[in-house]
Amino acid sequence: MAEPTLLQFEPFQSAIEATFWHTLGNNKINVYKLDDATVPIQGFYSSGDAFPLDRAGSSQPASAGGGAGAAGTAGAAAAPQDVLPARLCVNATSFSKLKRQINSREFLVPGTLKNTNTIEEFKAVDKNSLLKTITLEIWQDILSGAAAQDPRLLGRFLLLTFADLKKYKFYYWFAFPAILPLEPFKLETPVRPLAEVYGAESHGKPMAGMVAFMWGDKLTRSFMAYGQLDRLRSEYERFRAVSVSPGFFLLKTLENGGFAIADVAEFGTFFGEGQKQTIGFVDPSGLSENPGWPLRNFLALVATQWFARSVRVVCYRESSRRRDDISASIVLDVQLSAFADEPKSVGWEKGVQGKPSPRVADLAPLMDPTRLAETAV
Amino acid sequence: SAREYLNPVLRTSKFKETGVLTPAEFVAAGDFLVFKCPTWAWAAGDPAKARDYLPADKQYLITRNVPCLRRVKAMEYTDADADALLDDGADADGGWVATHQGRDAARHPAADAVDIDAADIDAADRPDADAAALAAAVGALSVAATPASAAQLPQSHHPQQGQGPDMPDLDDMPDIDDIPEIDDDLVDVGAIDEEDDPAALSSAAAGAASSSATAQGDSDPADKILKTRTYDMSITYDKYYQTPRVWLFGYDEHRRPLTSAQVFQDISQDHAHKTVTIEMHPHEGLTLASIHPCKHANVMKRILDQMEESGENKELRVDQYLMLFLKFMSAVLPTMEYDYTTSMEAA
Numbered sequence: 140m141a142e143p144t145l146l147q148f149e150p151f152q153s154a155i156e157a158t159f160w161h162t163l164g165n166n167k168i169n170v171y172k173l174d175d176a177t178v179p180i181q182g183f184y185s186s187g188d189a190f191p192l193d194r195a196g197s198s199q200p201a202s203a204g205g206g207a208g209a210a211g212t213a214g215a216a217a218a219p220q221d222v223l224p225a226r227l228c229v230n231a232t233s234f235s236k237l238k239r240q241i242n243s244r245e246f247l248v249p250g251t252l253k254n255t256n257t258i259e260e261f262k263a264v265d266k267n268s269l270l271k272t273i274t275l276e277i278w279q280d281i282l283s284g285a286a287a288q289d290p291r292l293l294g295r296f297l298l299l300t301f302a303d304l305k306k307y308k309f310y311y312w313f314a315f316p317a318i319l320p321l322e323p324f325k326l327e328t329p330v331r332p333l334a335e336v337y338g339a340e341s342h343g344k345p346m347a348g349m350v351a352f353m354w355g356d357k358l359t360r361s362f363m364a365y366g367q368l369d370r371l372r373s374e375y376e377r378f379r380a381v382s383v384s385p386g387f388f389l390l391k392t393l394e395n396g397g398f399a400i401a402d403v404a405e406f407g408t409f410f411g412e413g414q415k416q417t418i419g420f421v422d423p424s425g426l427s428e429n430p431g432w433p434l435r436n437f438l439a440l441v442a443t444q445w446f447a448r449s450v451r452v453v454c455y456r457e458s459s460r461r462r463d464d465i466s467a468s469i470v471l472d473v474q475l476s477a478f479a480d481e482p483k484s485v486g487w488e489k490g491v492q493g494k495p496s497p498r499v500a501d502l503a504p505l506m507d508p509t510r511l512a513e514t515a516v
Numbered sequence: 517s518a519r520e521y522l523n524p525v526l527r528t529s530k531f532k533e534t535g536v537l538t539p540a541e542f543v544a545a546g547d548f549l550v551f552k553c554p555t556w557a558w559a560a561g562d563p564a565k566a567r568d569y570l571p572a573d574k575q576y577l578i579t580r581n582v583p584c585l586r587r588v589k590a591m592e593y594t595d596a597d598a599d600a601l602l603d604d605g606a607d608a609d610g611g612w613v614a615t616h617q618g619r620d621a622a623r624h625p626a627a628d629a630v631d632i633d634a635a636d637i638d639a640a641d642r643p644d645a646d647a648a649a650l651a652a653a654v655g656a657l658s659v660a661a662t663p664a665s666a667a668q669l670p671q672s673h674h675p676q677q678g679q680g681p682d683m684p685d686l687d688d689m690p691d692i693d694d695i696p697e698i699d700d701d702l703v704d705v706g707a708i709d710e711e712d713d714p715a716a717l718s719s720a721a722a723g724a725a726s727s728s729a730t731a732q733g734d735s736d737p738a739d740k741i742l743k744t745r746t747y748d749m750s751i752t753y754d755k756y757y758q759t760p761r762v763w764l765f766g767y768d769e770h771r772r773p774l775t776s777a778q779v780f781q782d783i784s785q786d787h788a789h790k791t792v793t794i795e796m797h798p799h800e801g802l803t804l805a806s807i808h809p810c811k812h813a814n815v816m817k818r819i820l821d822q823m824e825e826s827g828e829n830k831e832l833r834v835d836q837y838l839m840l841f842l843k844f845m846s847a848v849l850p851t852m853e854y855d856y857t858t859s860m861e862a863a
Contacts, residue, residue, distance in 0.1 A: 147717045485713040491770045
């Protein structure tokens, strides 16, 4: 294919835990009352993960192979596993102040809650202008450098709600604004697994795995890949423990074959002469060909703040089942394009039917005292 | 509850003797679970409901978005299937649950009546037979299956059908299809004026309007995103029974909360009828389905004994308790794909 492939992102799916509604209901009665001004909240996501279907024994047969190093190039049949949706969660803790979580696998995102007083207001509120407001905030943070200092600001989301506290019905609509470039971004090369890109780049010192050279080339390479990924992972663990926003980072390889990871703010000075500019983010998607939503505004930052026209992206994915497994990570080479002075955005979540539309959660069975009395022991 | 409130906190370790835990041991076991299985995390819960015998930030354990691909209720078991599963006990991985027995009992009122007669004993004695069967079965999972322990299973007797008036009748369960797709209130929500966004992977469009999508290639990556029920599963410390206790909150494939009746479809039908109750979560203001802990200590004690007897595990440490406990829970929740991955040998 001569035509470069369009880079497509997996949208977030919202996940509201019932405790969020419980706290919102309390706040509505005791704090906000009839005030419908916006309130800062926070959500969180965690790394995407492949879900092995063999254990579930369902539809798709789990064929051999897979794992690190298995070729997953575009068009070819990808690994025989499904993924869990990329989820952005909110719960009772979402009303506390955004702060740094230490060594957590959950990555915080600031958001804005707009709770309306009536269902009519919920319907009537100008959704286009709400989205535009948040988009402008993100865009301002990109231009001002605030987002470079704390890239979590790129993920600002919007949550429009109406809490019918008499019926315990909660109406809601999420928006995850993504700033649109003039031209959609393209992939310069097919998407590759992390091990294929960094496992193959061996420098200098032989690693423990090198003893495997006598077992044949393929095995040697996969051993080396494992060793390299492990070095990358431990460098990331170091970074996670010290960074304010460990969900976004810069990456470079070192002379000795190791890796260095730094905060996004250092973009201007981090990379050596002629070195491939490589950015990384903790990816809520688990798809073998697509990154998750947080990358969109991250790329907007990189393209706008540092005028990058081409970057390599490490979509960092930690296995939910094993702490030390990052083999589901993928690498993209992305061709960036420019942004308008006042860029447009998208982001309203699709409803049950696949079109943008609000959702409703009926918690009467779990919260309504009269219904509870029926099930009480 | 008052009963729990009045019961003193357990202070001395008794887990080897009776299968119960002290709060400190619960925390130690929780720390170990969080370390071994990264999907589990500690939660503080509602500060107003915090228990002072547990650390403020370690009130209970939670794992979110646990996929549940199939309904236990829908699983059809033939006798051959059941035999096959029992034969290779070690690999059965939770599949041993003799679900068909419960189903049969439910279908034949006569059999049910006999069971109730048999169950006409003091309630306190009831758990034993069942606990034995469970212990044997879980033992068969984690230790090498002995023919004897496996053979017990088909005959294991469950005399307590029909107890628990709070249980929704399975026949009254609403069909999932009955639930309307969209709320009528929300038909008119105002126009959303959004740009076309070719860079967004759209999953729903792949099914419906796919003329352009199909042209691109054979497989749409969005098809790989699992659309399935999920559960938020939490483990609290039950002060009265002095054991961990499991709570479930379910969502359908569109992330709408499940009703209790729907949650019951994902619990082994044996247990759904007698060991699952809908109660107030001790740390959140919600009522959730919970696996009642009255038998937990008993079963855990048996599992511990079996593991010790088998000799494969030198000394079982108390911090491994929750790993074993979750293995035992997988008998009750056979289709939930929660994380208890690490084998005890590796621990």
